[in-house]
Amino acid sequence: MFLISKKSIEKNQSKTDLSNGHAGAFASFEGWVRQVNDGKDIAALEYEVFDELAVKEGNLILKEAKENYLILDAKCIHRSGKLKIGDMAVWVGVTAEHRKDALKACEYIIDAIKMRLPIWKKEHYKNGDSGWIHCRPVQGNSQSAHEFSNPELQYYSRQMNLPQVGLDGQKKLKDAKVLVVGAGGLGSPALLYLAAGGIGTLGICEFDHLEIHNLHRQPLYSFDKIGQVKSQSAVERLETLNPFINIKIHDEKLTADNVEKLMTAYDIILDCSDNFKTKFLLNDACYLTKKILIMASVYQFEGQLKVYRPEKSASCLRCLWPNVPDDSCLDCATAGILGFVPGFFGILQAAEAIKQILRLEGLASNELLIFDFLSYRMKTLKQVRDPACLVCGEKPMLTKIDAGNYGDENRFQLQLSHLPLKEFQKFELVDIREPQECATKPVVGIRLKNFPFSQIKETEKLFNRRGEYLVFCEKGIRSNRVVRKLRSEGFSQAFSVLGGTDAVNEYIAVHKKDFDSPVTK
Amino acid sequence: MASKTAKTITIRYFALLREESQKTEETFSTKSTTPLELFKELKAHYQFTLPMDSLRIAINDEFKPWNVKLKSGDDIVFIPPVSGG
Numbered sequence: 001m002f003l004i005s006k007k008s009i010e011k012n013q014s015k016t017d018l019s020n021g022h023a024g025a026f027a028s029f030e031g032w033v034r035q036v037n038d039g040k041d042i043a044a045l046e047y048e049v050f051d052e053l054a055v056k057e058g059n060l061i062l063k064e065a066k067e068n069y070l071i072l073d074a075k076c077i078h079r080s081g082k083l084k085i086g087d088m089a090v091w092v093g094v095t096a097e098h099r100k101d102a103l104k105a106c107e108y109i110i111d112a113i114k115m116r117l118p119i120w121k122k123e124h125y126k127n128g129d130s131g132w133i134h135c136r137p138v139q140g141n142s143q144s145a146h147e148f149s150n151p152e153l154q155y156y157s158r159q160m161n162l163p164q165v166g167l168d169g170q171k172k173l174k175d176a177k178v179l180v181v182g183a184g185g186l187g188s189p190a191l192l193y194l195a196a197g198g199i200g201t202l203g204i205c206e207f208d209h210l211e212i213h214n215l216h217r218q219p220l221y222s223f224d225k226i227g228q229v230k231s232q233s234a235v236e237r238l239e240t241l242n243p244f245i246n247i248k249i250h251d252e253k254l255t256a257d258n259v260e261k262l263m264t265a266y267d268i269i270l271d272c273s274d275n276f277k278t279k280f281l282l283n284d285a286c287y288l289t290k291k292i293l294i295m296a297s298v299y300q301f302e303g304q305l306k307v308y309r310p311e312k313s314a315s316c317l318r319c320l321w322p323n324v325p326d327d328s329c330l331d332c333a334t335a336g337i338l339g340f341v342p343g344f345f346g347i348l349q350a351a352e353a354i355k356q357i358l359r360l361e362g363l364a365s366n367e368l369l370i371f372d373f374l375s376y377r378m379k380t381l382k383q384v385r386d387p388a389c390l391v392c393g394e395k396p397m398l399t400k401i402d403a404g405n406y407g408d409e410n411r412f413q414l415q416l417s418h419l420p421l422k423e424f425q426k427f428e429l430v431d432i433r434e435p436q437e438c439a440t441k442p443v444v445g446i447r448l449k450n451f452p453f454s455q456i457k458e459t460e461k462l463f464n465r466r467g468e469y470l471v472f473c474e475k476g477i478r479s480n481r482v483v484r485k486l487r488s489e490g491f492s493q494a495f496s497v498l499g500g501t502d503a504v505n506e507y508i509a510v511h512k513k514d515f516d517s518p519v520t521k
Numbered sequence: 522m523a524s525k526t527a528k529t530i531t532i533r534y535f536a537l538l539r540e541e542s543q544k545t546e547e548t549f550s551t552k553s554t555t556p557l558e559l560f561k562e563l564k565a566h567y568q569f570t571l572p573m574d575s576l577r578i579a580i581n582d583e584f585k586p587w588n589v590k591l592k593s594g595d596d597i598v599f600i601p602p603v604s605g606g
């Protein structure tokens with residue numbers, strides 16, 4: 001049994017408590033307050049102990065001693081409060097059948113107590129000075145070397161009391177580096193709970209100014225900050241909430257050019273953005289750089305949550321939606337939103353991040369959680385990895401971040417593997433490769449037209465305005481250009497095939513038996 | 522073909538589809554054999570504005586392609602992408 005005592009230690013009583021007919025040996029250790037420490041004359045000293053944690057860790061040490069040595073019982077008492085020279089600061093007693101086990105276990109216990117317990121010592125010197133001495137860095141079982149100040153430990157004490165957190169868990173949180181992209185409706189609560197939970201390095205990527213209509217769903221800010229830079233106001237608020245963490249501002253818009261650099265210093269990214277372009281940029285960048293991404297999006301009374309982890313079973317956002325959707329699904333500003341909806345989902349994102357760091361169970365990385373506030377219906381939908389996914393599939397097309405994949409192209413790009421055969425057959429397939437290319441990599445087994453790119457001048461002579469076209473080239477770059485031109489000229493049903501010729505040939509191979517049309521080339 | 526007989530399925534709507542159908546969920550009797558046919562049937566009925574290729578479908582809590590066979594008792598969710606934050 002491990003005890004913290006405010007009064008002087010009654011060692012005789014403790015020794016009696018340990019007495020046992022089987023014991024052939026008793027070993028004890030006493031630590032006393034001495035007169036001189038580090039050359040300074042000491043008048044008195046004071047121990048401050050983080051009780052809940054010390055008792056838990058102390059009992060764990062005694063349990064370890066019992067497991068590792070052949071002993072019958074062990075007890076330890078540590079003082080707290082003010083002590084005079086000569087007072088007993090700590091007492092350890094061990095009983096065993098044999099002396100060697102008792103002595104070894106006793107040494108193990110006192111060493112571990114000195115090393116691992118959250119105890120601070122204030123020395124009062126004879127010259128009138130005094131100073132706090134951290135007995136040792138608090139190390140817990142993990143032996144990592146982070147120091148927590150006493151107020152810091154008090155700050156986190158209620159969450160550290162959870163067996164799933166403890167000192168080790170709190171250190172993991174302190175070591176964690178989390179980037180929150182977007183400090184709006186989702187980012188507000190996410191940042192508050194991540195900061196309060198003790199995330200050691202917290203990044204905020206936000207470039208907007210606070211507007212009056214933000215406040216109803218962004219309680220991170222206050223009325224007097226309207227017009228100010230959001231990221232700055234956020235840091236000021238978060239630093240008053242938790243002064244023990246490190247907050248970094250990235251006061252810039254996330255783009256294809258800076259996304260990877262921005263993420264470098266972080267392990268976990270929270271997508272708290274409000275637009276598809278940023279969501280897809282983060283999805284692709286996190287897959288490519290193997291970072292954990294926690295995504296949330298809301299719409300009126302409902303929202304979606306997805307966690308991407310770089311692991312085999314994971315599916316990504318593009319497995320679900322291959323292209324960046326257009327904005328026909330309105331954003332908060334235009335669709336309207338009640339503050340608690342992003343608030344709830346932002347908290348879920350913070351929860352997933354904290355659980356991830358503590359290695360607790362969370363949303364699987366092949367699931368999408370949807371929740372509706374009106375009906376309180378929650379669903380977890382399984383979404384397996386799409387082997388044809390542009391990003392995480394077997395033959396990925398997006399192997400680096402390229403600004404061209406996050407603009408308007410997505411509205412007219414089409415991923416064939418997601419197209420049912422009946423839909424496919426409505427289209428006219430147009431190969432715009434040059435004859436040389438067609439000879440090198442033929443497309444056979446399907447009816448198609450060939451309009452070499454170099455000869456496409458007047459589109460009206462080749463294409464019919466009412467026609468539905470699937471245009472492809474070798475890689476998908478020229479077909480984008482042609483389709484962009486077609487669209488601008490009013491050919492509204494023209495699409496560019498993502499992945500080019502390989503994607504077409506794969507589609508033909510999959511549906512081979514369904515094509516009854518004669519081979520044309 | 523047995524699959525052409527009418528079957529009863531449950532459909533849940535989210536986001537824009539919920540607004541346009543003005544329903545959170547409904548039990549529906551249909552002769553559609555695939556989600557694709559079913560969606561076309563519903564699109565005609567509710568005047569859904571979202572194009573099919575911007576939607577995904579989950580059957581019995583699992584995302585599925587548009588051409589799988591529907592069974593009586595299936596629980597269908599049509600999900601549009603959302604981006605609000």
